[in-house]
Amino acid sequence: MSSNLNTVLAAPFGDDSDPRGFWLLLLGHVEHLQVRNYAPDTIRIRANYVRSFALWCLDRDLSQPALITKPILESYQRYLFRYRKDNDQPLSWRSQNMHLAQVNQFFRYLVKFNHLPFNPASEIELPKQPKSLPKAILSADEVERILAKPDTTTALGLRDRAILEVFYSSGIRRAELCRLRTEHIDVDRKAIFINNGKGQKDRYVPVGLRALLWIARYVESARDKLLLDHKEPTLFLTKDGKPLNPDSLTEYARKYIQSAGVEKSGACHIFRHTMATLMHENGADIRYIQAILGHERLETTQIYTQTSLRKLLEVHGQTHPAEKPDEDDTDDDSENTTESK
Missing domain, CATH: 1.10.150.130 (Tyrosine recombinase, N-terminal domain)
Known part of the structure; x- marks a missing residue:
């Protein structure tokens, strides 16, 4: 147990x-x-x-x-x-x-298993679930401000920078990050192996070169300073050399978001939402995002098509009548230009 x-x-x-x-x-x-x-x-x-x-x-x-x-x-x-x-x-x-x-x-x-003759809860009507969207999405500039906050001259700061880079690059869940082992980082394939993820499913997740470089810096310069038992396989460790607790990870992420002056609620999961939204805005197919996030159903991933505003704003600006230049104003401008000549 x-x-x-x-x-x-x-x-x-x-x-x-x-x-x-x-x-x-x-x-x-x-x-x-x-x-x-x-x-x-x-x-x-x-x-x-x-x-x-x-x-x-x-x-x-x-x-x-x-x-x-x-x-x-x-x-x-x-x-x-x-x-x-x-x-x-x-x-x-x-x-x-x-x-x-x-x-x-x-x-x-x-x-x-015959402990009861019938289920008294079978006819209870469950509350209807609202279809809510992620409450906060970071901009790319906000993410960079947050990533710059850990003090990378210290072992814990270097660890935290690597953690934040992994969150932003891969979109993995906090529990998945806490269970990462050193052998789960596949540098050659630029991938992270998620062992026994949500629903007890394994998957590979792409991770960017920048995140891999920060992981390498952490492993080379900081992990041994935190390590007490050399048989410990977990990648990210506490100051006591133990695997991180997901709740502690939430506290760290929230601290860096607040210290960066970003007034948006969220912690670890906000990087997951942000990664998926920004990738979709930049043209990533929703099914690829589904595979990266490890969603069983496409409907779960499709919330990011609703939080992705860039394309909607482009279409709005190009097609909404109020966003088009007024023809009378254009004629007046051309007449004024002619008269000035």
Whole structure:
């Protein structure tokens, strides 16, 4: 069991000896997902959502999944809608949807293995998902300002510059970057091998020469200073010589964006959005971008056709009546020119 999953399941809840209670049934659900070879991160996320629901039930003296009815689940759905985070913001529609969807999956598992006669969540209508676009896209100039911020005279600064260059050049996800090993960088092919990416899929991603040069500088001048165990294969390391944590990576990226004076929200993922949008604006076919990003469905990638404005602005400027020179003004200009002669 992964360390992240261990964290989610570290403390038993409810009656941990009750074979019909939430705790033992959740452990069975987790084991079922592991046997089916689900990714550890997927299992952790699913277990966390079910755990949150179970704790909500236990607060209401509902100690077993068998006690849960459709009206109770509808009450939980209203609770999610009204819930406010520490910053007083509501849960996003996506988050509400995920909570309910994973509870439904848990009950489906219970029915499949005869722990329950029917699924009380089967008729719960999930919140409709808005088709939102990336909230922020960086310009090429903004990216360069951010990339210039790490202090490359230090080992950590050199590491961070290489990390930002890889994000911008390849568009890989933060978890994928944290798992990169030194042997995953294929200099001859100008590619990065993504091992066990999202959905447990391997893929090769192109990476530019500039990013490769910064990786080389980091490996030659900084990695050995961070390395404590020479058997450690991970490419990017903390000051303690350990693999980076995705959440820490988010903090680093956000720090450099803010220090560059870029007033746009985002961290690691903003480089992924930016790379895809700028490549599309410069003529890249959407299917190539899909392959680079590792999207299973083209529909997921097509949001970048909507955030790419350059071509739309060109067409707008060339065809919108208000953008065309006024003919009367043109005639007046030519008459004034003639008179001046």
